[in-house]
Amino acid sequence: MYSSLRVVLCHTTHPGNIGAAARAMKTMGFSRLVLVNPRFFPHEQATAMASGADDVLQRAVVCSSLAQALQGTVLAVALTARSRDLSHAMLPLRVAAQQVGAELAQAEVALVFGTEMSGLSNAELDACQLLATIPAQSGFGSLNLAAAVQVVCYELRQALESTPQPPARVREQPLAAHEALEGFYAHLERVLQGSGFLDPAQPGRLMIRLRRLFSRARLEREEVSILRGILKALYPADDGKE
Amino acid sequence: MYSSLRVVLCHTTHPGNIGAAARAMKTMGFSRLVLVNPRFFPHEQATAMASGADDVLQRAVVCSSLAQALQGTVLAVALTARSRDLSHAMLPLRVAAQQVGAELAQAEVALVFGTEMSGLSNAELDACQLLATIPAQSGFGSLNLAAAVQVVCYELRQALESTPQPPARVREQPLAAHEALEGFYAHLERVLQGSGFLDPAQPGRLMIRLRRLFSRARLEREEVSILRGILKALYPADDGKE
Numbered sequence: 001m002y003s004s005l006r007v008v009l010c011h012t013t014h015p016g017n018i019g020a021a022a023r024a025m026k027t028m029g030f031s032r033l034v035l036v037n038p039r040f041f042p043h044e045q046a047t048a049m050a051s052g053a054d055d056v057l058q059r060a061v062v063c064s065s066l067a068q069a070l071q072g073t074v075l076a077v078a079l080t081a082r083s084r085d086l087s088h089a090m091l092p093l094r095v096a097a098q099q100v101g102a103e104l105a106q107a108e109v110a111l112v113f114g115t116e117m118s119g120l121s122n123a124e125l126d127a128c129q130l131l132a133t134i135p136a137q138s139g140f141g142s143l144n145l146a147a148a149v150q151v152v153c154y155e156l157r158q159a160l161e162s163t164p165q166p167p168a169r170v171r172e173q174p175l176a177a178h179e180a181l182e183g184f185y186a187h188l189e190r191v192l193q194g195s196g197f198l199d200p201a202q203p204g205r206l207m208i209r210l211r212r213l214f215s216r217a218r219l220e221r222e223e224v225s226i227l228r229g230i231l232k233a234l235y236p237a238d239d240g241k242e
Numbered sequence: 243m244y245s246s247l248r249v250v251l252c253h254t255t256h257p258g259n260i261g262a263a264a265r266a267m268k269t270m271g272f273s274r275l276v277l278v279n280p281r282f283f284p285h286e287q288a289t290a291m292a293s294g295a296d297d298v299l300q301r302a303v304v305c306s307s308l309a310q311a312l313q314g315t316v317l318a319v320a321l322t323a324r325s326r327d328l329s330h331a332m333l334p335l336r337v338a339a340q341q342v343g344a345e346l347a348q349a350e351v352a353l354v355f356g357t358e359m360s361g362l363s364n365a366e367l368d369a370c371q372l373l374a375t376i377p378a379q380s381g382f383g384s385l386n387l388a389a390a391v392q393v394v395c396y397e398l399r400q401a402l403e404s405t406p407q408p409p410a411r412v413r414e415q416p417l418a419a420h421e422a423l424e425g426f427y428a429h430l431e432r433v434l435q436g437s438g439f440l441d442p443a444q445p446g447r448l449m450i451r452l453r454r455l456f457s458r459a460r461l462e463r464e465e466v467s468i469l470r471g472i473l474k475a476l477y478p479a480d481d482g483k484e
Contacts, residue, residue, distance in 0.1 A: 140269060147269075
């Protein structure tokens with residue numbers, strides 16, 4: 001849990017969005033929710049939408065002003081869909097998330113979200129040091145409030161965890177070694193020839209294509225056994241000699 | 243708009259989530275929504291939550307099976323919160339989004355989401371070529387369905403708008419579509435049963451393992467023809483009836 005981060009929701013209209021935002025935060029490991037003058041809170045719709053993040057709601061702090069909500073922060077990032085005629089820095093979310101991630105280890109940071117209908121006021125923006133925007137389809141750029149909280153918290157978590165990527169595929173099964181693969185290809189070739197599918201006088205590129213296909217799959221040891229079992233069942237005449 | 247992408251929601255319980263997912267898609271420039279057996283649709287809650295994405299809902303296609311929903315796709319990506327004991331490729335979302343982004347220019351791709359409570363079934367996973375997961379807080383990793391759609395569509399848009407990725411693999415040949423793969427698997431299963439290799443009374447996990455192996459390879463259309471030609475040569479008794 002990243003306790004130096006707070007999510008600030010300003011003048012939220014629909015209590016369901018507060019609950020859904022709490023859930024979104026918790027899925028990404030954040031727990032400090034601050035509400036500036038919510039229209040309804042606490043509220044059963046908030047609890048219903050929190051779905052297991054009740055603890056985040058219960059510990060939510062309700063403030064009467066954004067200034068109060070930002071007490072102790074060294075960086076406040078305003079999320080906004082519109083570009084503004086401001087001298088604020090306005091960054092795409094991914095870039096902003098990297099800055100926030102770098103700050104979090106040493107300081108208190110707030111992510112600030114406005115109302116469902118109109119976002120943050122200019123006065124609220126002026127209380128923040130940075131503007132961030134979620135790149136979206138022009139002409140229809142309005143994410144639901146809780147959906148925006150989810151994307152922002154996801155992107156921040158990615159920035160915080162940008163340690164090396166896990167291996168592309170977790171393997172329980174050992175891969176087939178070179179010689180096991182070659183044994184399979186030889187077996188396959190004998191069967192294809194024996195059955196008449198492959199003419200040894202005109203082999204074309206058939207074996208090469210089959211090798212490439214199975215190379216892409218990165219065959220496991222056990223899968224090679226299965227495939228050879230199938231060849232044996234379908235063509236028992238093969239004597240195993242090359 | 244990226245018209246070669248479809249978002250597939252399987253057995254969605256709450257119609258509000260369908261509407262919220264439609265809105266999430268539209269904010270990121272995606273518009274093709276496919277619903278597999280939704281519990282309620284159309285529904286006023288879906289319309290209410292779509293909030294301006296009514297056009298996405300109106301053009302949503304309702305299917306009775308995932309197979310139908312995947313017709314014509316060459317890549318289906320299953321979103322899953324749990325890690326599974328599979329030899330499927332299981333990628334973090336950001337990596338998966340880059341692969342999907344590279345495919346979208348040339349082929350039909352599906353993003354497949356399961357139910358609110360239990361996600362996708364194993365049978366549904368087996369119809370997909372790739373598993374992707376949204377990295378989340380362990381112990382509380384359950385994103386709301388529409389929030390997950392929002393994060394995935396956001397990440398995909400980011401991948402599409404970053405500098406053009408080289409395709410994961412330079413393709414000379416078109417990939418096999420869903421229905422061609424299913425035809426091959428059905429043919430293979432008949433031959434394995436007919437030859438006695440597979441006992442229909444005790445099928446075990448054989449077909450699942452073979453599907454996973456070939457899923458990893460991402461079969462080309464012509465490779466499927468070759469493989470079916472081999473099956474026919476090795477087991478001419480098959481009459482092609484299922």
